[in-house]
Amino acid sequence: IIIIKKFLIAFFIYSSALQTVLLIATYFGEQEIAWKDNDEKTLGLIISILLIQLIAMFGAIFTAWLSKKIGNIYTLIFLNLFWAILCVGAFYITKPVEFYLAAGLVGMVMGGIQAISRSTFSKMIPKTQNTTSYFSFYDVTQKVSIVIGMSLFAFVDQITGSMRNSILVFLVFFLLGAYLLSKIKIRNI
Numbered sequence: 001i002i003i004i005k006k007f008l009i010a011f012f013i014y015s016s017a018l019q020t021v022l023l024i025a026t027y028f029g030e031q032e033i034a035w036k037d038n039d040e041k042t043l044g045l046i047i048s049i050l051l052i053q054l055i056a057m058f059g060a061i062f063t064a065w066l067s068k069k070i071g072n073i074y075t076l077i078f079l080n081l082f083w084a085i086l087c088v089g090a091f092y093i094t095k096p097v098e099f100y101l102a103a104g105l106v107g108m109v110m111g112g113i114q115a116i117s118r119s120t121f122s123k124m125i126p127k128t129q130n131t132t133s134y135f136s137f138y139d140v141t142q143k144v145s146i147v148i149g150m151s152l153f154a155f156v157d158q159i160t161g162s163m164r165n166s167i168l169v170f171l172v173f174f175l176l177g178a179y180l181l182s183k184i185k186i187r188n189i
Contacts, residue, residue: 004124006184008138011117012145014080014177017170018113019142020149021087025052025106028090028163033099044096048103055107063112072120072189073181079113080178087171091164123189149173 026045035041067075086105093102118138125134149170156166 001126003184003186004121004134006180007121007124008141010177010180010184011121011138012141013173013180014083014113015117015142015145016149016152017087017173017177018083018149019146020153021083021106021167021170022110023146023150024153024163025103028167029099032094032163033096034094035096040096044099048100051100051103052107052110055104056111059108060111060115062108063116067116067119072116072123073184073186075116076113076120077178077181079109079116080174080181082109083113084171084174084178087167087174090167120189124186 026049029045029048030041033041033044035044063075063079066078070078082105086102086109089105090102093099121134121138122131125131128134152169153163153166156169157163160166
């Protein structure tokens, strides 16, 4: 049970950043990228969403392969560090082509981190007939992390006047998530 608590704390931290970044990505693209005109902006945002979805399929396959090689916890640490690098990159992007590149990289790690998180949690829960209770708590943890992440994003954006600063805050969340995951010592996960 202690391992589950440690995992849920790490999950809560990195999920706050992850879910918020996923929710605000198009808003960021709309506000922070230097599009030529509204038509290019609309088309660019549609292309980026499609790009994320198409590449996410390959990202999920890569994540499954990586977890077989190094285990779920180390894969989650790797993915959190990758997300941290994406946050740094997002801070500097201004051009549509950079936004498309970021969208492709997000696609590579978006679905994988969510699937591996659920898989890791399912491997940690004790043998029981009532897995619903455990996953209900997992789901509540994720939903609360979204509220906290979005509130923090809005707060930093309002104080600093820049979404870019909010994204740097999430860099810290991904690094902290990776650190907390590194403290989980468990076999066969």
